[in-house]
Amino acid sequence: MISSGVVVVGFIPLLDCAPLVAAVEKGFANDEGIDLTLVRETSWANIRDRVVVGHFDAAHMLGPMTLASTLGIGHLQVPMVAPLSLGLGGNAITVSLPLWQQMERAGAAGGADPLVQGNALRHVVADRQLSRRPPLTFAMVYPFSCHNYELRYWLSAVGIDPDRDVRLVVLPPPLLVDALREGQIDGFCVGEPWSSLAVSVGVGSIVTPTTAIWHLSPEKVLGCRREWAGRFPERTAALVRAIHRAAEWCEQPSHHEELAHLLSEPKYVGAPAHILLRGLSGSLTLAPGSEARHIENFYVPSRHAATFPWVSHALWFYSQMVRWGQAEFSDRDVEAVRATYRPDLYRAALAPLDVNLPHDDFRAEASPDGFFDGRPFDPARLREYAASP
Amino acid sequence: MLEEKTSNDAGLHILIVDQNVMRAAILEDGLREAGYRRVTVVRDMQNLMRRIVDNDPDVIFIDLENPNRDVLEQMFQVSRSVRRPIAMFVDRSDTDMIAAAVDAGVGAYVVDGLKKERIKAVLDMAVSRFNAFSKLRDELERARAALDERKLVERAKGILMTSKGMSEEAAYALLRKAAMNENRRISEVAQSVVTAARLLK
Numbered sequence: 351m352i353s354s355g356v357v358v359v360g361f362i363p364l365l366d367c368a369p370l371v372a373a374v375e376k377g378f379a380n381d382e383g384i385d386l387t388l389v390r391e392t393s394w395a396n397i398r399d400r401v402v403v404g405h406f407d408a409a410h411m412l413g414p415m416t417l418a419s420t421l422g423i424g425h426l427q428v429p430m431v432a433p434l435s436l437g438l439g440g441n442a443i444t445v446s447l448p449l450w451q452q453m454e455r456a457g458a459a460g461g462a463d464p465l466v467q468g469n470a471l472r473h474v475v476a477d478r479q480l481s482r483r484p485p486l487t488f489a490m491v492y493p494f495s496c497h498n499y500e501l502r503y504w505l506s507a508v509g510i511d512p513d514r515d516v517r518l519v520v521l522p523p524p525l526l527v528d529a530l531r532e533g534q535i536d537g538f539c540v541g542e543p544w545s546s547l548a549v550s551v552g553v554g555s556i557v558t559p560t561t562a563i564w565h566l567s568p569e570k571v572l573g574c575r576r577e578w579a580g581r582f583p584e585r586t587a588a589l590v591r592a593i594h595r596a597a598e599w600c601e602q603p604s605h606h607e608e609l610a611h612l613l614s615e616p617k618y619v620g621a622p623a624h625i626l627l628r629g630l631s632g633s634l635t636l637a638p639g640s641e642a643r644h645i646e647n648f649y650v651p652s653r654h655a656a657t658f659p660w661v662s663h664a665l666w667f668y669s670q671m672v673r674w675g676q677a678e679f680s681d682r683d684v685e686a687v688r689a690t691y692r693p694d695l696y697r698a699a700l701a702p703l704d705v706n707l708p709h710d711d712f713r714a715e716a717s718p719d720g721f722f723d724g725r726p727f728d729p730a731r732l733r734e735y736a737a738s739p
Numbered sequence: 740m741l742e743e744k745t746s747n748d749a750g751l752h753i754l755i756v757d758q759n760v761m762r763a764a765i766l767e768d769g770l771r772e773a774g775y776r777r778v779t780v781v782r783d784m785q786n787l788m789r790r791i792v793d794n795d796p797d798v799i800f801i802d803l804e805n806p807n808r809d810v811l812e813q814m815f816q817v818s819r820s821v822r823r824p825i826a827m828f829v830d831r832s833d834t835d836m837i838a839a840a841v842d843a844g845v846g847a848y849v850v851d852g853l854k855k856e857r858i859k860a861v862l863d864m865a866v867s868r869f870n871a872f873s874k875l876r877d878e879l880e881r882a883r884a885a886l887d888e889r890k891l892v893e894r895a896k897g898i899l900m901t902s903k904g905m906s907e908e909a910a911y912a913l914l915r916k917a918a919m920n921e922n923r924r925i926s927e928v929a930q931s932v933v934t935a936a937r938l939l940k
Contacts, residue, residue, distance in 0.1 A: 393808040395846065403838040424812070426837065493813050520813035522806035534785075 356385040357589055359572075360397050361410035363390060363619040364523065365542040365629045366440045366570050368609060369651055370410060371618050373596035381595075382588040390617060393522060394492045401575060402428050407582075408589065410436060411573035414494040414667040420576075420690045421683055423676060424493070429686075431579050432571035432664070433695035434590045437597065438656045440569055440629060440649035441497055441560040442545040443504070445537035446530050449474065449486065450555035450637070460636045461643055464558045464722045468508025471557075475515050489521040489529065489538040496569055499670040500560040501539040506739075507723040512674075530554050541569065542629030542649065543621040550625055555637040559645050565719050566647060566654055568663040571691075579695065590699035594657050601652035606630045655708050657696075662712040662729040664691040669727075669736035679736055751861065754796035755780045756787065758805060762872040766800065769868040775861070788814055798858065799848040800865050808846055815848065836862055843869035888926035895929035898936045 357379075361367040370388055373379045379386035389406065391397050398415060400406045416430040445453065458470035475486060490497040502512040512518055521529055523544050529535045531553040538544070539560065548554030561567055572593060579586045600609055607623075610630055614623040628634050632648035635641070650656045668687045671677040693711045700707060715727040727735060753775055757763040763780045770778045781790045784807050791799070791814065801808050836859065840847050843866040849858050892914065899910035914932070918925040 392804060392806045395808045395812055396803050399803075399837065399841050399846070403834070403841045405841065426834070492809055520810050522809055524806060 355585060356387060357407045357585060358387045358389060358405070359408045359410070359589075360389045360391045360400055360406040362392075362394065362397065362523075363621075364410075364440075364544075364570075365613070365619065365626060365649065366437050366651070367410050367618065368600045368613060368630070369436055369593050369597040369657075371612055372600050372609065373592045375612050376596060376599055378592040378596040378599070379589075382592040384585070384588050384592055386589075386592065388618075394495075398425065401430075401573065402426060404575075404578075407578055407585075408572055408574035410570050412492055412495045413568055413571050413663060414496065414499070414671065415492070416571060416573040416690050417664060417667055417671070417687050418494040418676075419573075420686050421677060423671070429576040430573050430690055431576045431692045431695065432573050432659050432690060433579065433586060433692045433699065434572040434593055435568060435657050435659050435663070436570040436572060436593070437652070438566050438568060438650040438654065439559065439561040439647060440541050441500065441539060441567075442542070442634070443501060443537060443539045443557045443560065444530070444545040444548050444554040445557055446533070446535075446554060447552075447638070448533075449536045450557070452477075453557070458557070460555075460640060464504055464563050465508065467557045468504055468510070471505075472509050475510055479515070485516050486536040487517040487519060487534070489519050489526060489535045489540075491523055491540055492520060493676065494671070496567065496667070497539040497541070497560075499667065499674075500563050500567065502670070502674060503721070504558075504560075504563045507721075507725075527551060527553060543619065543625045546625045546628045546634065547621060549635050549638055552638040556634060559634070559648050561645070561647055562722060564715070564721050566650065566656075568660070571659060579692075586695060587699035590696060591703065594652075594700060594703070597652040597657050600630075601650070603631065658708050659691040659693055659696055660708075660711065660713050661688055661691045661693060662714070662727075664688065665712075665729045665732055666715070666727055669732055672736040679733060684732065749774045749776050751775055751798060751857070752777045752794060752796040753779070753861065754791065754794050754799045756799065756801040756805065756807070756811065758782055758784075759802060759872075761875075762802065762869070765872050765875075766865060766868040769864050770861070773860075773864055784810070787811065797850045797853055798861055801846045801848075802869075803841065803844045803846055811848070839863075839866050842866075844873065845869045888929075891926050891929045891933060895932040898932055902936070 359370060361370055374386050374388055394412060394415065397409045397411060398419060401409050413432065416432045418424055419428050419430045452474045453467065453470040456470040456473035458467045478485065488501060490501055505512045505516065510516060521535065523540055526538050526540060526544050527548045530538065530548055545556050549556060599605055606627060610623040610627040613619045613626050614621060619626060629649050632645045633642045634645050634648065636643060664687050668684065672679045677683060697707055712729045714729065715721060720726060753770060755763050755766055755778065767778050767780055779794050781787060787810065801811055840862060845865050847862055847865065895914060896907055896910040899905055899913060900907060914925055914928050918928045
């Protein structure tokens, strides 16, 4: 194989960096002639800036981050592309034990669906408002993140205004468990292993995986500057192929144990392997001391076309940016958003592998595969969807 | 001309968010020497928002090792209590400035509307001081490594002296000869001796 050269990719220590780690450790990158170097980062802002200035050729990015950069929201405008998705799901909403006890008294139950849990939370929120206590505080990891939008979607669908009835703050994942223990926050929405860690140290209870809010919901992508992908088309394609094949390897249950050990190394995620294994296998312990429960499709690295960069996913993120006041709807922005997710690059890269690929770039989200409240998302009716409260 | 500029900029409010005490001090000193009088250092992340509101800064610097960078950015987005929206450079032509800052390991946020020429001097100062700190840290690192090596050689000498009944000079000469013969560093040979002694214990 002719070498395509060194590719430097930044990542945040979270479970879903798994395909990147497997691409290096299991030789998929080498097979594609890439000398893949992974660099662990401490903040999403660093990831963004180091991609922008060219320290990183590509990075493990929050899907909505690539759109924010392309649109120039909150930062310098630098067109990004996402030629590959880094899997589906993997997130959960977790609350402190005191809040969980209050929610249980209001009807919540371990493993119940998001509607039941949300209604219970609404009662707790209303009680606090009646007794004039300060609003509950929920943390997420970045303003342009699936976590932010999933949390807001769930809250508002059950009648809680995420901007008025609760406080939403950003906290980096490594600080979440301590903040929950010390009562600085009452809950959070984050990727694994942080919810399982909170449960294992006895400070939190998992309310719901976010895949129960949006079945097969998207998460991270491989993001890079459009300019870089244009300058190095073969390198981009080789990278997409390597990570796609690595994701297939990660999907196999027989590999989960080995993968959990790889990820547990300090240079990667640095969390205990048995905790990482919970998210990988979808066998989650929802509350301290309770039995593990199998969550179907909790984290999907490869099945269900999980690596395909659906343009409809990008459009849903954009609809939420508009819904929550981060962006104003414009047709020009819609075009820029559509041009960021790149199924064409994905298809071209995977053509030599002879795998089944989705024919469409868009996917309507409707029950039973869509959102828990049954509200359909039709990318063809984006403006109406973004405008509805 | 120069004086006028200095007096004009001396009033800039600069906030430094850095958990590394030494680096923060190096930057603070540099800024004060350059005539900036209103410099505040924040280490306590808990009350970050409060401190930002109280200090009402024109420029904020944060070290890139700090995971609280994302917290800071969110504050700028949502807060109405901060005087003006604060943004990192949002002009295409600022890429070089950002690159220099990111290379040095410092993130910079600037109150919207501040003239670019005014920012540049402050940012250049932050970049050079962060670079100076990195150099200093590398030197300290090397000094510590050298000290560790010396301790290792001392231990290896001690082991040889007890086990072979040698003098200190003879023990050192033996280590040095082995190092020369095997084309290795003396500290590497010392490490082998220490490891071997532990295994044979």
